[in-house]
Amino acid sequence: MPEPYGPDPRDEGLGISDWERSDGWRADFDPPAPADSPAPPALPAWPRPRPRPQYDPPEDPRPAPPGAPPSDPQRFAGPRAGEPRADDLPGGGPHGGPHDRPHNAARAEPAVPDWSVVEVGTPGHVFEARPPAGSPYRPDTVVDGWSTDLVTMRLACVRGYGHRYSGTPREDDCAVAVHEATGSVVFAVADGVSAAPQSATGAALASRGAVTDLLRQLDADVPALDWTHVVRTAAWSLVARAAGGREPESAYAEEAERLYATTLVAGVVRADRYGVPEVHLVQVGDSGAWLLDRGDGRYRRLLATKDSHGREVLSSGVTPLPRVPSPLAQQSVALGPSSVLLVGTDGFGDALGDGEGAVGRLFHRGLSAPPPVLGFAHLLDFSRETFDDDRTLLAVWPRHLLPEPRR
Amino acid sequence: MSDNRGSLLPVYVLADESGSMTPHLGELNKGLQSLYETMLTEPMAAAKVRLTVLGFADDVATYTELADLRSEYKPPELSTRGSTSYAAAFTAVLNRLPHDIGRLKAEGYRVHRPAVFLLSDGMPNAGQDWRTPHRQLCDRATTPAAPNIVACGIGGASPEVMLEVASTAEFALVSKPAADLGKAISSFFVALTKSMVESGRSLAAGNAELIVTKPEGFSMAIDEV
Known part of the structure; x- marks a missing residue:
């Protein structure tokens, strides 16, 4: 059975993350792709809010008291059956929670987001940035x-x-x-x-x-x-x-x-x-x-900005x-x-x-x-x-x- | 639908290939090679420059056309021949400029005012009208993409002629008297390279003025007049 918020076929392979459509309204504004245009640049899979990391308490070294129930390894592993997870709650994530995540994924390690640069057309030269010279401190x-x-x-x-x-x-x-x-x-x-x-x-x-x-x-x-x-x-x-x-x-x-x-x-x-x-x-x-x-x-x-429309060469x-x-x-x-x-x-x-x-x-x-x-x-x-x-x-x-x- | 692939600076090198340059052919080609090697190490600046190398003597030889120096590994080899026809040189640029600008625009680029770097060691051929094509080239009414012309004269080149050729007095340069011509050619290419890198960088920084670096051993032609 398909996930209720499964991938939009139009987004196949584009890496569009679910925050865009989780509100349900975005599709109304989704522009049709021109038939003859090249594939649009992929939007990144944004780093998005995750449920609080599960808490696995260390083993209690003390012997269990007589009559105590056996240790439950699932005790802190996630919400109990029927309880909503934090990211399923309305507004559980600032910009749409990961609604399409299977429920049995609650124990999965958090995924490292895709940090790759968004490329438009031919990307620029790839290199590691050099630090800015001089002071004062000037963050990138x-x-x-x-x-x-x-x-x-x-x-x-x-x-x-x-x-x-x-x-x-x-x-x-x-x-x-x-x-x-x-x-x-x-x-x-x-x-x-x-x-x-x-x-x-x-x-x-x-x-x-x-x-x-x-x-x-x-x-x-x-x-x-x-x-x-x-x-x-x-x-x-x-x-x-x-x-x-x-x-x-x-x-x-x-x-x-x-x-x-x-x-x-x-x-x-x-x-x-x-x-x-x-x-x-x-x-x-x-x-x-x-x-x-x-x-x-x-x-x-x-506001007027420089551009070349109507001019042979660009003026700056x-x-x-x-x-x-x-x-x-x-x-x-x-x-x-x-x-x-x-x-x-x-x-x-x-x-x-x-x-x-x-x-x-x-x-x-x-x-x-x-x-x-x-x-x-x-x-x-x-x-x-x-x-x-x-x-x-x-x-x-x-x-x-x-x-x-x-x- | 229009796409905008960026802004480019077309650069034209007009190299004097007349017979009198024969003793300095090695420096000419070495300078070009150094230019190519440097631009390969400056991919961000090179991305915004397109280089055309024209050699002129009696006629004009086209060595590269709007070359993207991020992917050009082998520089052209210039060769000397004949006399010094400025008329042929300026006519060649005049004829190709609209075509080049149109081609870059058709590829989706915006274009900054082109830059022409002329290197010459002699006087233009007597009896040839080079001023008419030069005037047409510099007249923005006739040629909307009229280039900035930087004129570098070495050896027997006349400061007065360099002043006439350059689009402004600051762009007219002559090698100092008794300067070693080989070194002058070499410093021309060093300055050309620096100008291309700096101009490419300044395009990146949103300040698209042509940056002209004065070659070492050169002085402003106006100082000599």
């Missing part, structure tokens, strides 16, 4: 994820394969926070300009500066967020760093541009008067934002912080129930292109529902030759997509 990858009552958020910032190969640090950075009083989610992603020798520091300062300023403005309950102030604060954080405690002056602005130049997209997701999430964004440089329609898989570009000119463009590129949009907000640096955006290629299809399938937090980073770390820049991606879904109850 930053991952975050959680839900508020309004939205579910996933964020990952991964060092590009190029930087891993050359032993240089990740130049992208990001920050995200909740403003507790309003339930607003504020965020920023930044892409340090590689020509600036300390752009990693610049990206960190700018993203944190923007988020801090947004939180302050929300604290002050301003009637309308001042986006110019957000960008100026981020720019100021670079100049202040260059000034090093001295009185900032124009010479330090030039020094800041030389050392810390970085792009920035900052934004907020908050409930409108009807309780629908709405998004506000501001942009400096060529990092981008998109709305992914979970139904048809189309990506709507929310970018005006980064600490320069503050005027007017600032801004965008406001509602986050509908079938949409996913994506905010990312060009390491993601260039690979996505117009979203109609293999990377767009992969992320449509992978982000139709919020994946596990580490799975999100795993997906973003996909390998495709020539795409080896740092990648940062923030994804925000309306909260209703997860089965777990609100707390």
